[in-house]
Amino acid sequence: MRKIFKAFSGFLLSAALISAIAGGCVTTPETGRTQLMLLDARTELKLGADAYRDILKKSKISQDRRLTGIVRKVGWSIARVTGRSDYKWEFNLIENKTPNAFALPGGKVGINTGILSIAKNEAGLSAVMGHEVAHAIARHGAERMSQSLLIALGGELLAQGMGQNQRQRQGIRAAYGIGSAVAFTLPFSRSNELEADYMGLLYMARAGYDPREAKRFWARFARYSREKGKNSTPEFLSTHPADANRIRQIDGMMAQALKEYERSGKLGVGEEIMGTSKKRFVEVP
Numbered sequence: 291m292r293k294i295f296k297a298f299s300g301f302l303l304s305a306a307l308i309s310a311i312a313g314g315c316v317t318t319p320e321t322g323r324t325q326l327m328l329l330d331a332r333t334e335l336k337l338g339a340d341a342y343r344d345i346l347k348k349s350k351i352s353q354d355r356r357l358t359g360i361v362r363k364v365g366w367s368i369a370r371v372t373g374r375s376d377y378k379w380e381f382n383l384i385e386n387k388t389p390n391a392f393a394l395p396g397g398k399v400g401i402n403t404g405i406l407s408i409a410k411n412e413a414g415l416s417a418v419m420g421h422e423v424a425h426a427i428a429r430h431g432a433e434r435m436s437q438s439l440l441i442a443l444g445g446e447l448l449a450q451g452m453g454q455n456q457r458q459r460q461g462i463r464a465a466y467g468i469g470s471a472v473a474f475t476l477p478f479s480r481s482n483e484l485e486a487d488y489m490g491l492l493y494m495a496r497a498g499y500d501p502r503e504a505k506r507f508w509a510r511f512a513r514y515s516r517e518k519g520k521n522s523t524p525e526f527l528s529t530h531p532a533d534a535n536r537i538r539q540i541d542g543m544m545a546q547a548l549k550e551y552e553r554s555g556k557l558g559v560g561e562e563i564m565g566t567s568k569k570r571f572v573e574v575p
């Protein structure tokens with residue numbers, strides 16, 4: 291009887307697994323990739339909004355009107371070209387020397403003041419924001435959670451089928467991270483990063499910013515990290531290595547991005563952010 295029950299629960303879980311995969315696939319915008327999606331959009335947006343409120347509560351929001359204005363200007367210009375007018379976009383500049391930036395589901399964007407000098411100008415900032423916004427639009431966070439959920443389901447299947455007793459089953463569950471918050475802490479996969487680079491580059495170009503500045507931004511970031519020394523690599527760079535590989539891949543996307551740029555209102559690199567120069571519409575040779 292026990293055996294039959296075990297087999298049956300195993301069957302139910304497999305059925306749950308198969309229907310989850312079959313019913314839980316969506317297509318990412320811009321790249322048309324099929325992705326596993328077990329998290330519904332409503333839950334995802336709520337998680338994003340909750341997390342954003344938490345972060346803002348713990349942060350010091352910048353009172354610098356000029357810098358906040360630039361962040362919102364660049365942010366909105368990216369938001370407009372994503373086609374997600376249903377998102378409740380928010381852009382906040384956070385007083386924090388650590389160079390970092392993020393975008394949560396639903397268009398909740400945070401920029402640390404520490405990244406502004408590396409962004410250098412509006413186009414550099416649009417490269418960061420385009421990339422981060424792309425993660426949100428392509429639902430990479432929810433995709434990663436879905437993958438973890440699938441692995442957890444697979445682990446549960448294994449626990450039910452293989453675990454001879456409660457202790458063994460617990461062991462298998464633990465090994466698969468069932469019920470753990472691992473999904474929230476892991477960095478994005480390389481393929482998610484590549485996709486965000488591609489989409490972000492198209493967004494910045496469509497918004498009118500010279501996409502070639504993206505390459506210069508990554509180079510500046512790599513230099514910043516080298517100067518800081520190995521032990522103090524900023525979090526953003528540790529999850530977004532600005533290595534030769536990344537730069538080369540961005541090179542491969544440039545022709546497409548430049549086509550978008552040609553069709554745009556062409557703002558060049560925009561206004562200098564940190565310097566004394568407030569030149570506008572600087573065209574890059």
Ligand SMILES: [Zn+2]
Nearest residue numbers: 478483486530
């Ligand atoms: Zn990224």
